[in-house]
Amino acid sequence: MQKRAYFGLYIVIAVLAILPFVLPNSFYVDLAIRMAINAIIVLGLNLLIGFAGQISLGHAGFLGIGAYASAVLPTHFGWHPVVAMLAGAVATGLLAAIVARPIFKLKGNYLAMATLGLGIIINIALRNEATYTGGPDGMPVPVFELFGISLSSDKDWYWVVAAVLVFSVWASLNLIDSPFGRALRALHGSEVASKVVGVDVVRYKVAIFVMSAVFASLMGSVTAHYVGFVTPNLADFFHSIELMTMVVIGGMASVYGSLIGAVLLTALPQALATFEGWETVVFGVILMVCMIFLPKGLVPTLAAKFGKGE
Amino acid sequence: MALLDVTNLSIHFGGVKAVQDVSFSIDAGIVYAVIGPNGAGKTTLFNLITGVYKPTHGEIRLDGESIGGKSPDELARRGVARTFQNLQICMNMSAIENVMVGAHLRLDRNLLKAALRFPSITRRDAELRAEALELMRFVGLDKFADSRADAMPYGALKRLEIARALAMKPRLIFLDEPAAGLNPKETIEVDELVRKVADSGITVVLVEHDMKMVMNLSDRILVLDYGKKLAEGTGEEVRRNPDVIAAYLGGHA
Numbered sequence: 001m002q003k004r005a006y007f008g009l010y011i012v013i014a015v016l017a018i019l020p021f022v023l024p025n026s027f028y029v030d031l032a033i034r035m036a037i038n039a040i041i042v043l044g045l046n047l048l049i050g051f052a053g054q055i056s057l058g059h060a061g062f063l064g065i066g067a068y069a070s071a072v073l074p075t076h077f078g079w080h081p082v083v084a085m086l087a088g089a090v091a092t093g094l095l096a097a098i099v100a101r102p103i104f105k106l107k108g109n110y111l112a113m114a115t116l117g118l119g120i121i122i123n124i125a126l127r128n129e130a131t132y133t134g135g136p137d138g139m140p141v142p143v144f145e146l147f148g149i150s151l152s153s154d155k156d157w158y159w160v161v162a163a164v165l166v167f168s169v170w171a172s173l174n175l176i177d178s179p180f181g182r183a184l185r186a187l188h189g190s191e192v193a194s195k196v197v198g199v200d201v202v203r204y205k206v207a208i209f210v211m212s213a214v215f216a217s218l219m220g221s222v223t224a225h226y227v228g229f230v231t232p233n234l235a236d237f238f239h240s241i242e243l244m245t246m247v248v249i250g251g252m253a254s255v256y257g258s259l260i261g262a263v264l265l266t267a268l269p270q271a272l273a274t275f276e277g278w279e280t281v282v283f284g285v286i287l288m289v290c291m292i293f294l295p296k297g298l299v300p301t302l303a304a305k306f307g308k309g310e
Numbered sequence: 311m312a313l314l315d316v317t318n319l320s321i322h323f324g325g326v327k328a329v330q331d332v333s334f335s336i337d338a339g340i341v342y343a344v345i346g347p348n349g350a351g352k353t354t355l356f357n358l359i360t361g362v363y364k365p366t367h368g369e370i371r372l373d374g375e376s377i378g379g380k381s382p383d384e385l386a387r388r389g390v391a392r393t394f395q396n397l398q399i400c401m402n403m404s405a406i407e408n409v410m411v412g413a414h415l416r417l418d419r420n421l422l423k424a425a426l427r428f429p430s431i432t433r434r435d436a437e438l439r440a441e442a443l444e445l446m447r448f449v450g451l452d453k454f455a456d457s458r459a460d461a462m463p464y465g466a467l468k469r470l471e472i473a474r475a476l477a478m479k480p481r482l483i484f485l486d487e488p489a490a491g492l493n494p495k496e497t498i499e500v501d502e503l504v505r506k507v508a509d510s511g512i513t514v515v516l517v518e519h520d521m522k523m524v525m526n527l528s529d530r531i532l533v534l535d536y537g538k539k540l541a542e543g544t545g546e547e548v549r550r551n552p553d554v555i556a557a558y559l560g561g562h563a
Contacts (some may be wrong), residue, residue: 171425178424178431179417182403187413189400193471196360197478198386198415207421253402 005173008256016162020155029154031270033226036161037219039262040168043255044215049244050252052208053175053188055112057193058119059243062213064126064235065092066096066220072231074130081144085221092217094266096210104205111209117238126232138231163224165300167252168215172255184208185253216243249290251297260298312532313376313482313513314359319368319378320360328354331368336530338481341504343524347557352517353395355534356484359515360392360427362387368389380382386415391480395487395517395537401460405451408444408459408470410435411476442477444562449473449503465496472503475505480511489520501526525549533557 016036022027048054069088073079075296078086095118103114107195126133133139144151151157157213177229186194187201233239242265250261267288272279294301312335319332320387329351336342343350357363359370370378372388391412400408423431446452449469454462462470470487475483479483488504489497501523508514508527518524524531524545531548533540541551548554 002502008427015557025465049554175421175425175426177425178435179414179419180421180424183412183419185403185407185412186400186414188400189402192382193398193400194411194414195382196362196392197412198383198388199411200383271495280369 005255006214009038011170012256012259013166016166019162020158022150026154029158031267033154033158033161035263035266036158036165036225037223038246038266039259040161040165040241041216041219041243042250042258042262043168043172044212044246045243046252046254046258047172047175048162048183048208048212048249049247050254051181051188052205052255054205054209055109055246056115056209056212057112057237057240058115058117058122058215059213060235060239061115061119061122062092062096062216062241063220064122064232065095066217067141067224067230067234068126068220069217070141070144070221070224074142075139076132081142081225082146084122085218087219089214093210093214096213097206097305099207100206101202104202111205112119115240116237118236119237121236123232128233133232136232138147138229140229141227143228144225151225156247161222169255169259172258176255178208180204193260215247245287247297249287249294250299251299252300254299254303256296257297257299264298298303312336313315313373314515315369315371315374316359317369317371319358319365321354321363321366323361328537329358329534332534332537333368334532334539334542336482336513336515337453338513339508339511340529341508341516341527343516343518343531344534345379345521345529346532347542349536351537352533352534353486354520355515356392356486356515360390360484371437386433386478389478389481390484391475391478393468393475393486393488395490397464397467397471399459399467399470403459405448405454405457405459405462405470406439406442409445409473409477410438412474413438413441413479415418442473445473445476446470448476448506465492468492468500469503472507476507476512477500480512482515484506484515484517486517487519488516489518489523497523510518 019032020029023032029042044061048056066088066106069091070081070084073087074081077247099114099118103110127136171293183194183199183204187199187204191201246261246265247258249265251257268278268283272282275282314336316335317333319329320327321329332355346352358365361380362381368374368378377388416447416557418431428527436530443455449472451469451473454466468499472488483518485504489500492500495521502529504514516528518557528545530543531545532542533554535557539556541548541554
């Protein structure tokens with residue numbers, strides 16, 4: 001599977017390189033950036049859900065922590081944006097580890113419930129701490145700058161996000177096809193079998209959960225700086241569900257599926273805007289049809305159909 | 311000294327005494343079979359020794375070290391491997407990857423190094439792939455080298471589990487009904503395979519219902535009935551034991 005899997009990476013690079021030159025206006029560049037940001041989060045989430053078989057319903061909460069770290073710390077405490085971003089990521093990682101460790105020691109899928117609760121708590125905290133966060137109205141985020149260069153134009157952001165996306169795809173492919181990745185997939189395939197060959201199941205689940213949470217936090221920071229404004233909606237339950245839907249529609253345990261899922265579901269609301277008020281219904285119908293006819297997700301189903309595998 | 315020493319081992323599930331006061335010891339390098347009627351506690355005994363269950367009473371010693379109640383991954387570190395009666399193959403992976411997972415503890419499992427594709431990781435993985443292929447050849451599955459696990463027939467999956475266990479380079483391997491569900495030809499092949507495994511110096515503990523296979527392979531046999539030790543000895547001794555005959559044929563000895 002390996003050589004073929006990396007071939008897809010070149011396609012991703014080519015598409016990302018050509019895209020800014022063919023996109024007609026800044027609206028599409030903005031859309032492309034948001035697709036890419038979502039794709040990076042979904043890649044991390046798919047490692048957790050698709051490869052390791054664990055469900056998180058609170059990833060938007062982690063995204064929120066990153067976004068608000070980048071908004072609050074520089075604004076109120078004068079932190080450098082890079083330090084703020086890293087602080088958000090570290091805080092998210094610690095929180096994820098503290099929550100995950102006891103939960104993974106239980107038998108059964110309690111992570112879904114715990115992350116659901118955690119996401120809601122984070123969202124409430126962001127809404128209520130109005131002195132720092134601006135409450136439900138949100139707050140502006142300072143411009144991101146590093147070594148005197150500030151990132152402000154959409155084109156600049158595009159290249160940064162595109163580079164991070166390429167790196168993420170590459171790193172995901174590497175991870176899956178490594179001793180770590182095989183252990184992760186093995187504990188999904190058969191937990192008892194992975195235990196008897198020596199996999200410390202709890203450690204691996206915690207590691208991948210923390211990693212995907214940190215990914216989400218970092219991308220939350222990027223979103224905050226890029227948009228220039230944060231609201232608690234970034235961290236709400238529906239956003240978590242949206243991210244999970246991207247994983248499922250694109251294809252569980254499929255790197256390129258993550259990309260396709262993120263691209264489609266980011267674009268779909270725009271495309272459906274013409275339905276005025278009915279877009280949620282149409283959105284729902286499309287999801288249902290996908291789940292009925294493509295239960296494994298788009299990329300794995302199509303790959304199986306054309307006999308290629310990923 | 312025996313490689314494995316089990317003393318007064320018991321486990322109770324509520325009121326059910328699945329294994330009661332069982333003692334035996336296994337010398338290094340032999341094939342040891344555990345037999346008994348259905349529900350006698352054979353698989354439970356395996357689960358106790360391989361760390362899947364924790365014993366209620368009793369002691370298990372591997373090479374003199376007490377291992378009772380240790381987790382499966384701690385036992386794996388000490389060279390204990392096993393296969394499962396109900397297949398435990400990772401269907402989301404390819405056949406050869408299933409074998410490669412067996413070598414988990416012998417590899418560099420660092421997340422960062424893996425994500426950044428350190429040359430040391432890819433080099434070791436390439437070696438491991440060759441090693442896994444060799445193991446698949448050893449168990450007679452070379453033609454499935456490129457297969458997905460979920461595309462393989464049942465009999466092949468049974469042997470894939472053995473290959474995965476061998477990839478651990480174990481000292482002691484527990485085979486839980488390796489011939490269950492196989493046709494006579496496949497049973498003979500597994501019989502030969504178990505012999506080859508034993509000849510390679512690995513101590514084999516076997517649960518099996520196929521008596522021909524058990525008598526043919528085993529150096530010593532432990533007979534369980536209703537969770538208790540009924541008899542122990544060589545094939546000939548066990549075969550002549552009146553208690554064993556009664557348990558199997560249901561007579562009043």
